[in-house]
Amino acid sequence: MSNLLNNKAIAFLKLIRIENLIMIALTQVLLRYFVLQKILNQHHIALELNNSLFSLVVLSTVLIAAAGYIINDYFDMKTDLINHPETVVVGKIIKRRLAIILHITFTFLGIIIGMYAALKTGYLRLAIFHIVAAALLWFYSTNFKKQLLVGNIVVSLLTAAVAFMPFVYEMGLLQKVHPGFALMHKEVVLSCFKITFIFSLFAFITSFAREMIKDMEDYKGDAATGGRTMPIVWGMHASKLNVFFLLVISIILLLFVIYNTFKFYRIIVNVNTIYIFVGLIIPLIILAFLTIVAKESRQFKYASLLLKLIMLTGLSYSFVFYFS
16 A cells, blocks of 8 residues: 555545545435435426535535545544554655645635535525634644544544435525425425435434444544544443444334335335345444454454445435335
């Protein structure tokens, strides 16, 4: 991996976490075209936000997220040199000054594009999503990350907000173009809100758990650089119990989805329930066990990667939802 990072193009992709950016874009695309569109089509309502404008919303989100990853690596260089010296990019492959320039450029472009998209929908106040996200990512890197729970909550809220943005933009424009839409189509709006909320809640809880696991993975470096994360303040045992608790909540949430699917279809075994049980619940149970028994940084890294895969599997449920 360290040899690959000597290539500046690969180092740049590592810096901006290209795999995470792809997942962010996928989240918004899948929720719009496979969740919201299906619900609206069932009630003979077309998506109002045109594809070009939606693409700008996604682009803005991705640029701001990339800027957040860059500034996080910039301020976290000392910690990363202790925890993951072989994967450090800033200060080794990419100069610190260039990292700051990239952060400012991406943040500026992300906010401007987000403001333009919000303005074109007729709801400039939607730009608050983009501005607040950029500000929170800055303060996360400079202050929140090393504080007890604050950084974890901030990242988890931003992850949930990514999933909610297609709903907010679409419903806002539908209300703008068709005054009274929310009142005339309460059932449609509620259905869209409920399914989006479930995706967002799952994203929040799993992201929160993953942040805690990453804190346990990075315990050594955080402790050496004055961090006050949960493993440092409350200890590893308490951190593991909190992760276990969050995973149990995720499982309960998924069982609730299975129950509602059964109520709708009156069939307990179908594609929806099999996908949720095999693709999500069983892996979450395995993850809970792996987290409890983990002792070394490497083991927590594997747990973190498994949870990332579970999050992707949860997002992919949108395909099942659309075709069922």
